[in-house]
Amino acid sequence: MSGRKAPDPAALPLRERKKLRTRQRISDVATRLFFERGFEEVTVAEVAEAAEVSAMTVFNHFPRKEDLFLDRIPQGIELAVAAVRDRAPGETPVAALRGLALRLVDEGHPLSAVGHPPFWRIVYGSPALRARLREGYDELEAALTATIAASGTDPQPRVTAALAVAAYRGACATSVRRMFTGEAVEVVLTDHRALLERVFRELERVLPLGG
Structure with a gap:
């Protein structure tokens, strides 16, 4: 990617x-x-x-x-947009986003979304922060919709963007809540990577267009 x-x-x-x-x-x-x-x-x-x-x-x-x-929201959007915009010829937007998500986990990047339970306890414990996080996902979806549409290769850019963001958001929420129950971070991270791989692969299967 x-x-x-x-x-x-x-x-x-x-x-x-x-x-x-x-x-x-x-x-x-x-x-x-x-x-x-x-x-x-x-x-x-x-x-x-x-x-x-x-x-x-x-x-x-x-x-x-x-x-x-939540100061890294703009950076996360920028990385996602760049991954889709600069993807290799023939690579779908979903494949590009899958590669980005896995790379962030492998690098232990703060934007990998899991791995630091105290941070997420503060976010989930604050209605204002939860609302801002939801807005961040909405902003990400809008930016991806525009980027996918600009490539002219996907007949349903809004659907593709919405499903990709929903898949990522759902996987992250699942893993964060597992950490809240006291599961070992290392175990959750390993499973989180596998979950991201699985949900994006499944999404690529049902959304084959857009390369």
């Missing part, structure tokens, strides 16, 4: 590097505070103070408080 590499931060102009560093600092501080005290108990003003920036600066980087914790 192909995919465009993210720009090397060192190659960016100084202004952009400073913005990235500020964004990362805010995110790191916010995450620490949320883990220490709980998402609902920390205000944006407190995050700003701890990160030594203004509240306006926080909102310049993160439109909503929820985005401070």
Whole structure:
């Protein structure tokens, strides 16, 4: 599976590097505070103070408080779009997304969606974060629909995108809830990879078009 590499931060102009560093600092501080005290108990003003920036600066980087914790949603959408857009000739969008999902698990990437129960306990314990996560999946579906449609090879881009996102979302929710019951993370991760492989293979079988 192909995919465009993210720009090397060192190659960016100084202004952009400073913005990235500020964004990362805010995110790191916010995450620490949320883990220490709980998402609902920390205000944006407190995050700003701890990160030594203004509240306006926080909102310049993160439109909503929820985005401070779920700050990788844009990156996840970008990776998925790139996987579909830059897929090999003859490869279907679903196959490209399967390859991306498996690679993220193999790399232990934060966007692999499972592997860190404390993070998911905070998300599932907050109505606001759960709502933002649902919005993130909706945004992913819309972006994939547009990308698949642009390729002109799939007669039903919205259906393909919706089913791919639903398959991924369902597999992740299943594995996260298993971790909540106390199952060993290593076991769940192994089964999670196999589950992703299975659901995407089945989806490829029923959606053979779009290469």
